[in-house]
Amino acid sequence: xxxxxxxxxxxxxxxxxxxxxxxxxxxxxxxxxxxxxxxxxxxxxxxxxxxxxxxxxxxxxxxxxxxxxxxxxxxxxxxxxxxxxxxxxxxxxxxxxxxxxxxxxxxxxxxxxxxxxxxxxxxxxxxxxxxxxxxxxxxxxxxxxxxxxxxxxxxxx
Numbered sequence: 001x002x003x004x005x006x007x008x009x010x011x012x013x014x015x016x017x018x019x020x021x022x023x024x025x026x027x028x029x030x031x032x033x034x035x036x037x038x039x040x041x042x043x044x045x046x047x048x049x050x051x052x053x054x055x056x057x058x059x060x061x062x063x064x065x066x067x068x069x070x071x072x073x074x075x076x077x078x079x080x081x082x083x084x085x086x087x088x089x090x091x092x093x094x095x096x097x098x099x100x101x102x103x104x105x106x107x108x109x110x111x112x113x114x115x116x117x118x119x120x121x122x123x124x125x126x127x128x129x130x131x132x133x134x135x136x137x138x139x140x141x142x143x144x145x146x147x148x149x150x151x152x153x154x155x156x157x
Contacts, residue, residue: 004156005038007079008115009097010089013043013072016127016141017089018053019061020115022068023142023149033157041070042079044096048072054131060138064146077104087115087152090126118151119144 006024010016021041028034052058053068061068079086080101088094094114101112116125122144130137 003036003038004085005083006040006085006087006152007075007083007110008039008041008087008089009044009075009093010041010127011043011093011129012045012048012131013041013070013074014048014051014054015057015129015131015138016145017041017043018068018070018072019057019066019142020087020089020127020145020149021070022061022066023145024153026066027150027153031153031157038083040083042073042075044075044093044100046074049074054138056135056138057130057141060135060142064142066142075100077101080104080110081107083110085152085156086110086112088112089115090129115145115148115152117148118155119148120151121147 008017008020018041024039028037049072051072058068088097124144127144130141
């Protein structure tokens with residue numbers, strides 16, 4: 001059976017998308033579905049390539065028993081051929097992803113969507129970037145992502 005591949009994308013790949021990746025992996029583990037998926041995250045920007053997720057996000061996630069283990073990378077044209085789903089955290093990154101795809105990708109393999117299209121509890125149209133705010137912003141982003149990532153998994157399973 002071919003694995004379903006999912007890529008979560010934000011701006012720098014150190015806050016929102018690695019958290020979404022880790023939440024999704026935890027959900028897959030709980031439902032014993034990990035063997036059927038490939039999961040990753042990336043940023044549209046290159047500032048943090050190779051770095052761990054922001055320590056404030058890792059700490060907030062650890063309090064929920066979510067382990068963020070990924071290292072930041074930038075989305076590439078190759079991702080459009082390798083991932084079934086590419087999920088943007090906000091409108092700006094959604095546009096940047098679409099623009100990169102239109103300039104570089106040869107296929108329409110990847111389904112590009114906004115993660116908030118799968119929300120059920122929160123009314124947020126975008127996942128806010130907590131980077132320049134206080135610690136409470138990281139918890140709020142995790143709340144939002146737990147809702148929408150769960151909704152995404154339900155929509156494809």
